[in-house]
Amino acid sequence: MPSNQVEALLQRARAGDGEAFEQLIEPHVGRLYNYLARMVGDPADAEDLTQDVILRAHRAIGSFRGGATFQTWLYRIATNIAVDALRRRGRRNARVTSLDDPLQAEQGLVAREVRDTQRDPQRLAEASELIEQVQNAIAELSPKLRAVVVLFDIQGLTYDEIAQTLRLPLGTVKSRLFNARTRLRELLEPYVAGAA
Amino acid sequence: MKTCNHYKLLIGARVDGTATEAELAELHGHLAECTRCAGEVRELERVRRLVTGLPRLRPSSGFMPAAMARVRAQRVSWFDRLFGGMQPAEFRLAAMVALVLVVCIGVGMVALHGHGPGVSTSAVVVKAPPPHMAPPARPAVASANDEYLRECRLVHGALDQDRAFWGAEAVQLASYSR
The missing domain is CATH 1.20.890 (cAMP-dependent Protein Kinase, Chain A)
Known part of the structure; x- marks a missing residue:
């Protein structure tokens, strides 16, 4: 969306125009959901949190002055919400549900009924062990390191954008990214050791 | 001679894909001699490929309309x-x-x-009446009492808002009218 169009929509949204806000936020919702899903490691929670981000952005759109880009501003709200959610859970690691784990039912533990993944490529990919291990490793990172690595490697933000989003100096962003990768290398050792 | 620690920042920049040509040339010189750093670069690049290779997740199809309905209701x-x-x-x-x-x-x-209108009753009773609320001079004859009391009511109209003070004044006025 061209910047002048964004600015016009922002002005209308600040004045309380809900339709303008909808047009502004819609292109970002998919990316925000992906970010939150990777941050908290749970797709269902990610929908609730994405909803929270949208509602909070709507409430606060009047206070957005354009010092950062609209996308950066949304990521900042999303990061705050994700970190709060992780804190509320009372543990640093995100909950990761394995498709291989049995379900707790009234009659005891039963095997999950997983849909035919041959017809659903996304679920096939999600079900693969490697992807699950990578997600588990990301969930092992502290929220500070996790946010940086997800924003850079998955969301594709630049150092500068991450620095603005997390309100960190550029050097801190780089060092956190390096530390996050080093930690992931330890956690994923069987998959990366001796990589060619 | 520079230690491996010196090259950490350059290794990070190379893995992130943000190293300049000069930085890459400097780093490659070191990597050619240091198998440990060369191995670290390979493994970190592999980590990055694994993370960037995660599939993009999308919300359910009904999410956006439901979210916007909540926005409109907010x-x-x-x-x-x-x-x-x-x-x-x-x-x-x-x-x-x-x-x-x-x-x-x-x-x-x-x-x-100073004190606003919400001062306590005890404070008013102890305090002397303000000058503008002081009762007029005592009348010389009894027939003037009615006029005197009317004047008192005008002067003390504001006292309706302060019943405690009015009570104290009423005792005083009664003694004048006797």
Whole structure:
């Protein structure tokens, strides 16, 4: 969306125009959901949190002055919400549900009924062990390191954008990214050791 | 001779894909001699490929309409417009500053204007009546009592708002009219 169009929509949204806000936020919702899903490691929670981000952005759109880009501003709200959610859970690691784990039912533990993944490529990919291990490793990172690595490697933000989003100096962003990768290398050792 | 620690930043930049040509040339010179750093670069690049290779997740198809319905139903107050996007720490700080300001302004107003209308009854009873509320001179004859009382009511019209004070004055007025 061209910047002048964004600015016009922002002005209308600040004045309380809900339709303008909808047009502004819609292109970002998919990316925000992906970010939150990777941050908290749970797709269902990610929908609730994405909803929270949208509602909070709507409430606060009047206070957005354009010092950062609209996308950066949304990521900042999303990061705050994700970190709060992780804190509320009372543990640093995100909950990761394995498709291989049995379900707790009234009659005891039963095997999950997983849909035919041959017809659903996304679920096939999600079900693969490697992807699950990578997600588990990301969930092992502290929220500070996790946010940086997800924003850079998955969301594709630049150092500068991450620095603005997390309100960190550029050097801190780089060092956190390096530390996050080093930690992931330890956690994923069987998959990366001796990589060619 | 530079140690491996010196090259950490360059290794990070290379893995991130942000190293300049000069930085890459400097790093490659070191990597040619240091198998440990060369191995670290390979493994970190592999980590990056694994993370960037995660599939993009999407919300369910009904998510967006439901989310927008909630947005339309949401009422936005002026307070939310000002503070809605702030993170909790900032919010708490802003609220604390606001509270301190309110307290300071309140204390300042009390210091400037003294007691307001909400002073206690006991304070009024002890205090002498203000000059503009003092009763008029006692009438010489009894027939003037009605006029005197009417005047008193005009002068003390404001006392209706302060029943305690009016009670004390009424005792006084009764003694005058005798």
